[in-house]
Amino acid sequence: MKIIELKHPHSINQQDLPPIVLALGYFDGVHLGHQKVIKTAKAKAEELGINSAVMTFYPHPSVVLRKSNAHAACITSIKDKAEEIEKIGIDYLFIVDFTPSFAELLPQQFVDQYIIGLHGKHVVAGFDYTYGRLGKGTMETLPFHSREMFTQTVVEKVVENNEKISSTLIRELILNGDIDTLPTYLGRFYKTKGIVVHGEKRGRTIGFPTANIEHIDEYILPSTGVYAVYIRVSGSWYKGVLNIGYKPTFHDPSTVKLSVEVHIIDFSDSIYDQEVQVMWIKRIRSEQKFNSIDELIAQIQRDKEAAIRHLETIKRDKNLHFV
Numbered sequence: 001m002k003i004i005e006l007k008h009p010h011s012i013n014q015q016d017l018p019p020i021v022l023a024l025g026y027f028d029g030v031h032l033g034h035q036k037v038i039k040t041a042k043a044k045a046e047e048l049g050i051n052s053a054v055m056t057f058y059p060h061p062s063v064v065l066r067k068s069n070a071h072a073a074c075i076t077s078i079k080d081k082a083e084e085i086e087k088i089g090i091d092y093l094f095i096v097d098f099t100p101s102f103a104e105l106l107p108q109q110f111v112d113q114y115i116i117g118l119h120g121k122h123v124v125a126g127f128d129y130t131y132g133r134l135g136k137g138t139m140e141t142l143p144f145h146s147r148e149m150f151t152q153t154v155v156e157k158v159v160e161n162n163e164k165i166s167s168t169l170i171r172e173l174i175l176n177g178d179i180d181t182l183p184t185y186l187g188r189f190y191k192t193k194g195i196v197v198h199g200e201k202r203g204r205t206i207g208f209p210t211a212n213i214e215h216i217d218e219y220i221l222p223s224t225g226v227y228a229v230y231i232r233v234s235g236s237w238y239k240g241v242l243n244i245g246y247k248p249t250f251h252d253p254s255t256v257k258l259s260v261e262v263h264i265i266d267f268s269d270s271i272y273d274q275e276v277q278v279m280w281i282k283r284i285r286s287e288q289k290f291n292s293i294d295e296l297i298a299q300i301q302r303d304k305e306a307a308i309r310h311l312e313t314i315k316r317d318k319n320l321h322f323v
């Protein structure tokens with residue numbers, strides 16, 4: 001897949017690109033609704049015998065437009081998003097730098113410069129896609145703005161449990177710690193990446209050494225508590241039990257920053273400074289303040305057993321992206 005970053009105003013000449021079928025959207029998470037849109041574009045490109053492309057934006061428009069519900073945190077980092085789109089078999093990914101001046105484009109200007117100008121012959125987007133200043137362009141107005149230079153497919157609403165699958169819904173589930181329901185919406189478990197950093201080194205003294213993870217990119221982190229996870233270290237997936245929180249047994253939570261640490265099961269290598277990936281599988285409990293270290297140790301032992309029990313029920317198949 002070829003990645004093309006565009007800054008507004010872009011200077012690409014239409015004839016420098018092959019004709020394309022273009023899927024439009026922000027696509028945070030590349031969830032099952034997004035996958036339907038992207039796969040429809042790929043199928044249409046095959047039917048027409050031309051290339052497929054996805055256009056996304058960075059950063060999220062809500063941040064640039066300073067909306068009251070703005071969120072810098074995302075389900076997929078821009079790199080993860082590109083990987084998920086590439087897995088679907090798309091030929092081109094356009095990443096448009098979303099700036100205030102880009103947001104000012106009128107719907108017709110957006111269509112002229114970013115669809116026709118990039119050699120779009122067919123556009124695929126969801127029923128609720130909007131474009132141009134204040135989101136005034138819709139799938140109803142697109143045929144008018146197309147100047148008969150391209151055709152379009154509108155993808156119908158993809159629904160689960162009577163609700164539209166959306167990035168907003170998935171963000172809420174993650175924030176609530178409802179991570180075991182995510183495959184129904186995302187099509188896979190939630191994954192985040194981080195670097196292993198030095199912690200307070202207390203873990204090994206209590207019999208549960210942990211890898212302290214500092215998250216890279218602006219991932220949304222699940223609510224504080226204990227989780228069963230898989231963790232990928234230098235190419236292999238291991239079972240783990242994770243605590244995200246403020247370790248109230250040892251600290252006044254208002255004085256420390258949030259920590260994410262994983263006790264990796266049957267593992268004793270030193271992995272400081274390595275990049276790891278966490279696959280969040282199931283929430284086990286809330287974080288607690290214990291009266292003694294012995295009580296904490298006994299509880300972590302139970303957490304570990306619960307995590308192993310749960311992780312053994314998860315089929316490590318390719319669909320869940322254990323690759």
Ligand SMILES: Cc1cc2nc3c(=O)[nH]c(=O)nc-3n(C[C@H](O)[C@H](O)[C@H](O)COP(=O)(O)O)c2cc1C
Pocket residue numbers: 199200201202203204208210212226241242243246247248249250261262263286287288289290296300303304
């Ligand atoms: C599975 C698991 C569950 C944990 N649960 C709690 C908890 O409920 N309350 C708490 O204060 N600390 C909890 N911790 C954090 C431990 O206190 C922490 O691992 C220990 O203090 C080591 O910290 P360090 O890595 O910074 O040295 C948990 C850790 C793990 C691995």
Ligand SMILES: Nc1ncnc2c1ncn2[C@@H]1O[C@H](COP(=O)(O)OP(=O)(O)OP(=O)(O)O)[C@@H](O)[C@H]1O
Pocket residue numbers: 024025026027028033034036037124125126127128129155156157158159164165166167168169
């Ligand atoms: N459930 C869905 N069914 C069909 N199309 C969808 C669905 N969700 C999103 N789309 C389409 O996918 C593209 C990307 O949409 P967008 O990034 O706005 O996703 P979203 O999940 O609706 O996000 P948000 O929750 O932030 O509004 C758009 O063309 C949109 O219309």
